[in-house]
Amino acid sequence: MKKNTILLFFMLISFSLLAQNKFTKVADNLFERYEYVKASQEYLLLVEKGNSEAYVYKQLGECYYNMFNTVESAKWYSLAVKTEQDAETYFNYAQMLKANARYEEANAQMKVFAEKAPTDQRAVEFNKNPDYLPSLIDKNKLFDVKILDINSDKSDFGAVLYNDVLYFSSARNGGGKKYGWNEEPFLDIYQSNLKADGSLSEPTPVSELNTRFHEGPVSITADGNTIYFSSESFNSNSFEKNNAKRLKFGQVHLFKAKMENGKWTAITAMPFNGKQYSTSNPSIDKEGKILYFSSNMPGSIGGIDIWKVRVNSDGTYGVPENLGDKINTAGDESFPFVTDDNVLYFASNGLIGFGGLDVFFVDLKKNDVPINVGKPVNTERDDFALTYNITKQLGYVSSNRSGEDHLYSSIPVCKGQIKVVVKSMKDDKILVNSKVLILDENSNVIGTQISNEKGEVVYDVDCEKIYIIEAYKDGYLTAKVPLAKFVGGVMSVNVTIKPIDVVITETEIILNPIYFDFNKSNVTKQGAEELDKLVYVMSQNDKLKIYVKSHSDSKGDDKYNLNLSDKRAKATVQYVISKGIDASRISGKGFGETELKIDCKNKCTDEQNATNRRSEFLLVK
Secondary structure: OHHHHOEEEEEEEOOOOOOOOOHHHHHHHHHHOHHHHHHHHHHHHHHHHHOOOOHHHHHHHHHHHHHOOOOOOOOOHHHHHHOOOOOHHHHHHHHHHHHHHOHHHHHHHHHHHHHHHHOHHHHHHHHHHOHHHHHOOOOOOEEEEEEOOOOOOOOOOEEEEEEEEEEEEEOOOOOEEEEEEOEEEEEEEEEEEEEEOEEOOOOOEEEOOOOOEEEEEEOOOOOOOOEEEEEEHHHOOOEEEEOOOEEEHHHHEEEEEEEOOEEEEEEEEEOOOEEOEEEEEEEEOOOEEEEEEEEEOOOOOOOOEEEEEEEEEEOOOOEEEEEEOOOOOOEEEEEEOOOOEEEEEEEEOOOOOOOOEEEEEEEEEOOOOOEOOOOOOOOOOOOEEEEEEEEOEEEEEEEOOOOOOEEEEEEEEEEEEEEEEEOOOOOEEEEEOEEEEEOOOOOOEEEEEOOOOOOOOEEEEEEOOOOEEEOOOOOOOEEEEOOOOOOEEEEEEEEEOOOOOOEEEOOOOEEEEOOOOOOOOOOHHHHHHHHHHHHHHHHHHHOOOOEEEOOOOOOOOOOOOOOOHHHHEEEEEHHHHOOOOOOHHEEEEEOOOEEEEOOOOOOOOOOHHHHHEEEEEOOOO
């Protein structure tokens, strides 16, 4: 059931409709009464009896289009267009093909549509970018989507969260009269409580708002005192008579109610409702001053448009304003929802999308053009009624991707930025043209940038992940900075790197002392920093060959010290090789306590022993 296309509801007085011809009279009458299920059955009987007119095929395509049976609709449209049809039929056929991911065929029908209606905005937009699909598919994911467990086997849609209560429309009430459009019960407003663990309670009807007609969706003011909702104009005794067909035609209208003693009371119709047009799908802004809604009222650009109206402090309303042709098209735009930060989400089948209704958003503060939300919110089917609670950071969207309108959570994909500034540790000077890497927690490189004139780079990142920053620059030691788990927003990181201060003589490379812990041979953090200097020097001169001499202190016996120092030499050599220096360019040996830096005759202080535990780097070549 395509809620966005329901404009008229009616009350039958008696049956007396004009038929297309004597063969299609019964089916046509049902079609005009929006009883598409029964109408399609009658048209199918005609086909079985050999009535193969293009008109019957088109009517079957239209029936299934309105029931959103995309396979059957495309099947019958394909037969109808073998005979020339009006432009809108080709457009509708293209939408059904897109809904089945038959994009090449859909584009072929859109080309016919564009030829027949070249000034239609939908045709203009299509001609601008007929190969739009790859760019839509490649869009960054903005939301994670998951079906809710409160859905019924009937239509459920239009969910919106206020405080800890989720309101939505549903046809799950099987006790009443069925609606001929799709043979489902009439829609009612339901509510479900959001529990502390994030689950939802069993939905219950909002009985004071529900009638024997359709109701929903809703919008509630921030203070919780006023609710706006859609219902049928029969509830305010507003309708038009068609005496020739002995019918009463009603519309979808907007109503409001006040909260008193825990119940919604004082239900009143909006003063800008009209007998000849629909007003529906309300969304009130944070301040309660602007009400957005959808309507086909005079002044609409397409079938249904997004409108807004000012809510005055005295309870009166301004003159409704169309949001204009940046948002509204010759197609349908409906289900507006405005967030607390003034971003408008809405559904459209006139803007370029995947098929059927797609969800778009636009920042009303910037007067931008609408942007397709992309997958997985949007699919080849109808996707609509996206709402978002900023406080709870919970969103909801409706979709018939499963074949029935159902409710889905739409949780924003948390993103943000890590801003890195690279400076010199020596004088705090900004370092331009530094290479800055960002790695995941497993040290996999996920991005590389060069710092700009401000010494900075900026990475766009996902939330709830751990990142590592590495900064490189010629003449400086590489710095590696693990970051805390990123939770959103902008994280500023200053990375300071040490200049390489190495003295090179004719016989050796002199580094700051590389010390080892007592009785250990592993390279320490301090030692690694110094060895990185050696690595840098060797990387800049591939002719250099180094011989490492490692020494111990005088504690312990000679044999033990010789063995320990040899381990230290090998550890030093292995560290340099691990940094990319060829093994043929560096070798080493341990000398134990045979070449003490300070011969303190076994009366050495801790400082003197530490000085003796060292490595030296001789130039071999």
